[in-house]
Amino acid sequence: MPKRSQLKTDPLLTGFILLLAGLASFLHFNADKAPVPASPPAQQAPGHLVFEHSFFDFGTVMEGDIIKHTFKFKNDGAGKVKIAKTETSCGCTTASGALKEYAPGESGEMEVVIDTKGKKGIIVKTVTLTLENSDPVTLDLSMSMKLEPPPHPKIEKMRNINTEAACKSCHLESGEGQSGVFLFHRVCSQCHGKKGTGGFARAMNNGVWQKATSDAKIKQIVHDGLPEQGMPSFVTGVTPPLSGEQVESLVKYIRSLPPQ
Secondary structure, three states, rough: OOOOOOOOOHHHHHHHHHHOOOHHHHHHHHHOOOOOOOOOOOOOOOEEEEEOOOEEEEEEEEEOEEEEEEEEEEEOOOOOOEEEEEEEEEOEEEEEOOOOEEEOOOOEEEEEEEEOOOEEEEEEEEEEEEOEEOOOEEEEEEEEEEEEEEEEEOOOOOOOOOOOHHHHHHHHHHOOOOOHHHHHHHHHHHHHHHHHOOOOOOOOOOOOHHHOOHHHHHHHHHOOOEHHOOOOOOOOOOOOOHHHHHHHHHHHHHHOOOOO
């Protein structure tokens, strides 16, 4: 009876097969222990500030006054919102009382103070709010006003506009760089009235006076003044004096006034 053949196995092949089997077992075992990816954090709902108004007109304001206005608002968003920062358009304007976080439905107020000292004419001031957890991330609040000089005191005697601070500010310094109608309303209107209609001093639109007074005479009055009538000089002995071009522009403006 023939002997059965014996199966011979390559030792290297056997080792490779065992290595593959072990690796498969390791991967299967550790797959069950793999960490589950964490869910992304829920995004916080944004807040939304709504102001009763974002623009306010003070109307006519006397030059030099300190004026205030309060802006009221409410968070009508689903989440909290924070006023992180406020920036004003210039150093004369300050905003206070609102740098905090506001819950949904919460109301607040922001007071804005404007110092008009040294300001002239029509001006606009702005406060910019920087917000957190809000869309939009910035808001602007604006205020406008028309500044007018204070009523001129009654003239009892000749005043030295060069040495008296209040006079110099209104009648000399405020006219620097100005001409024509702008110059007139800076340095002349306090006494001669708006559009030359008269006040403590002569009405410049008086038809009789217009015909009787030459351009040269008007220039001479502006240059030297009329001390006996309380009219100061705007050139002789004052600093800063009106230039020749400024005096010419005043004469042209006065001549442009409709005679009455």
